[in-house]
Amino acid sequence: MIVQQELNDFINTNKELIQHELRHHLHQLDVPERLKASMIYSIQAGGKRLRPVLFMASYNAYNHDLNKALSPAVALEMIHTYSLIHDDLPAMDDDDLRRGQPTNHKKYDEATAILAGDALLTFSFELIINDPHLTDQQKIHLVQLLSEASGPKGMVAGQILDIEAEKKAVSLEELETIHTLKTGELFRYAIRSGAYLGEATHEQIVHLDEFAHYLGLIFQVQDDILDVTGEPGKTGKPVGSDEANEKNTYVKLLGLEGAIEKKKYYVKKANKALYDANAESSYLMSLADYFSSRDH
Amino acid sequence: MIVQQELNDFINTNKELIQHELRHHLHQLDVPERLKASMIYSIQAGGKRLRPVLFMASYNAYNHDLNKALSPAVALEMIHTYSLIHDDLPAMDDDDLRRGQPTNHKKYDEATAILAGDALLTFSFELIINDPHLTDQQKIHLVQLLSEASGPKGMVAGQILDIEAEKKAVSLEELETIHTLKTGELFRYAIRSGAYLGEATHEQIVHLDEFAHYLGLIFQVQDDILDVTGEPGKTGKPVGSDEANEKNTYVKLLGLEGAIEKKKYYVKKANKALYDANAESSYLMSLADYFSSRDH
Numbered sequence: 293m294i295v296q297q298e299l300n301d302f303i304n305t306n307k308e309l310i311q312h313e314l315r316h317h318l319h320q321l322d323v324p325e326r327l328k329a330s331m332i333y334s335i336q337a338g339g340k341r342l343r344p345v346l347f348m349a350s351y352n353a354y355n356h357d358l359n360k361a362l363s364p365a366v367a368l369e370m371i372h373t374y375s376l377i378h379d380d381l382p383a384m385d386d387d388d389l390r391r392g393q394p395t396n397h398k399k400y401d402e403a404t405a406i407l408a409g410d411a412l413l414t415f416s417f418e419l420i421i422n423d424p425h426l427t428d429q430q431k432i433h434l435v436q437l438l439s440e441a442s443g444p445k446g447m448v449a450g451q452i453l454d455i456e457a458e459k460k461a462v463s464l465e466e467l468e469t470i471h472t473l474k475t476g477e478l479f480r481y482a483i484r485s486g487a488y489l490g491e492a493t494h495e496q497i498v499h500l501d502e503f504a505h506y507l508g509l510i511f512q513v514q515d516d517i518l519d520v521t522g523e524p525g526k527t528g529k530p531v532g533s534d535e536a537n538e539k540n541t542y543v544k545l546l547g548l549e550g551a552i553e554k555k556k557y558y559v560k561k562a563n564k565a566l567y568d569a570n571a572e573s574s575y576l577m578s579l580a581d582y583f584s585s586r587d588h
Numbered sequence: 589m590i591v592q593q594e595l596n597d598f599i600n601t602n603k604e605l606i607q608h609e610l611r612h613h614l615h616q617l618d619v620p621e622r623l624k625a626s627m628i629y630s631i632q633a634g635g636k637r638l639r640p641v642l643f644m645a646s647y648n649a650y651n652h653d654l655n656k657a658l659s660p661a662v663a664l665e666m667i668h669t670y671s672l673i674h675d676d677l678p679a680m681d682d683d684d685l686r687r688g689q690p691t692n693h694k695k696y697d698e699a700t701a702i703l704a705g706d707a708l709l710t711f712s713f714e715l716i717i718n719d720p721h722l723t724d725q726q727k728i729h730l731v732q733l734l735s736e737a738s739g740p741k742g743m744v745a746g747q748i749l750d751i752e753a754e755k756k757a758v759s760l761e762e763l764e765t766i767h768t769l770k771t772g773e774l775f776r777y778a779i780r781s782g783a784y785l786g787e788a789t790h791e792q793i794v795h796l797d798e799f800a801h802y803l804g805l806i807f808q809v810q811d812d813i814l815d816v817t818g819e820p821g822k823t824g825k826p827v828g829s830d831e832a833n834e835k836n837t838y839v840k841l842l843g844l845e846g847a848i849e850k851k852k853y854y855v856k857k858a859n860k861a862l863y864d865a866n867a868e869s870s871y872l873m874s875l876a877d878y879f880s881s882r883d884h
Contacts, residue, residue, distance in 0.1 A: 381702065383699045406702065414739035
């Protein structure tokens with residue numbers, strides 16, 4: 293069993309590493325100043341780097357040579373950042389702040405924010421396809437997985453369904469579909485592609501895929517629970533903002549107790565899948581616990 | 589020498605083929621209804637399909653087996669369409685009409701238009717990487733070229749420079765840089781990747797690259813000339829709209845006569861490059877003429 297300190301060290305070390313790589317790739321870009329500044333602004337706004345950390349944890353369960361893992365982890369964070377920039381736009385969630393800082397279109401302007409998002413999305417594929425540490429086969433498989441996870445069948449589908457759902461009542465099943473696509477697909481990509489690059493077997497990857505599915509749901513149900521029980525100083529948003537915005541949440545559909553029960557069920561399923569993938573002693577197990585008990 | 593009728597047949601046959609393939613790939617997409625409808629709407633809005641036709645002409649100069657060329661041609665048109673959807677947004681050019689039809693965000697809404705653009709961009713890479721007709725090497729090289737041409741070093745750079753240039757006077761050199769990036773990079777991709785897939789030699793591709801550079805400039809200078817001399821019934825916009833919008837154009841910088849002279853110079857350079865690439869008897873030569881004398 294990995295103790296808390298070990299997990300924290302793993303998360304912090306990898307966060308540092310990823311931030312270093314993100315800076316490295318963006319600062320050396322020879323592109324118009326304003327575009328570059330705007331891309332760097334949102335990438336540096338920070339955040340938990342959950343997706344690349346998950347990717348590294350999954351890779352690390354099977355392999356310890358870091359070289360292969362860096363560009364794919366960075367590409368993943370770029371895709372996530374692009375989705376946040378576009379999500380924050382006035383036409384979408386219309387958010388002025390993200391993590392206490394002005395959103396990209398507030399700091400720059402809408403046109404720049406749209407283009408910075410487009411640029412990060414496109415550049416993430418360029419990064420993978422040009423990575424000298426990857427074999428041809430690996431490049432191809434990563435671009436396959438990433439384009440599917442982030443495109444119209446994946447994350448973008450989740451975003452449009454989420455927007456549509458704001459205007460109507462949805463069932464628990466529909467809610468799960470939205471989260472699975474909007475958040476879960478990138479988590480799934482992180483875990484599958486990490487294990488694939490780490491040279492896990494096909495069967496192990498199938499089980500990890502199931503783990504990833506439940507991890508995404510754990511993440512979301514905890515988000516909904518925190519909206520009701522969290523401390524604003526830690527979550528960064530006022531208590532009850534989902535209810536005020538009439539958002540469809542687990543708590544709204546199942547009540548707080550019901551949501552907590554649902555989370556426990558997901559944790560059990562996630563742990564079972566990890567055992568089946570022979571990854572029960574990896575950081576993934578502790579990350580699932582971390583996801584389910586995080587306070588921000 | 590290819591006669592006009594032959595060129596028209598080539599253009600029409602390939603347009604048909606590309607439209608058929610675009611429909612095929614989009615209609616079979618299993619994605620949320622509204623997203624799919626919005627993607628199909630802009631793709632079907634038509635247009636000259638210049639980029640994929642150029643791609644086919646370049647491929648056709650060296651190879652006649654169509655199978656390999658279809659997905660890459662379709663991916664290219666998807667990237668072009670995504671760029672138009674985002675370009676038309678209120679925060680960018682704020683256009684209500686494109687080719688006489690409501691723009692995507694007018695027909696649907698801004699959020700849907702942003703997501704449809706994101707989806708088309710991402711899906712274009714998915715299409716190439718999953719094409720069973722391409723070798724691994726070809727998939728990798730096409731994704732490399734396409735991500736570079738359409739990303740922050742290419743088309744997106746051109747778009748941000750274009751926006752910045754609206755607010756100031758620019759030199760002829762700066763104007764050329766903007767066009768080379770904004771329009772030229774995708775033309776260049778079309779021609780380079782077509783020749784590459786058709787198995788042209790490295791040296792031939794270097795010459796074609798030069799051809800593509802001038803072709804992009806011919807396209808743009810003719811656009812500017814048409815704004816002054818064109819018939820609104822054919823160009824689809826009022827005479828002098830560039831001047832009214834204080835756009836930086838060749839005509840503004842060089843006068844009409846100067847712009848026509850510049851175009852002749854570009855045509856000469858383009859033709860020379862085609863001879864050097866042993867592609868002087870291909871459709872590319874007639875397409876360059878077509879670009880330089882088009883009336884819409």
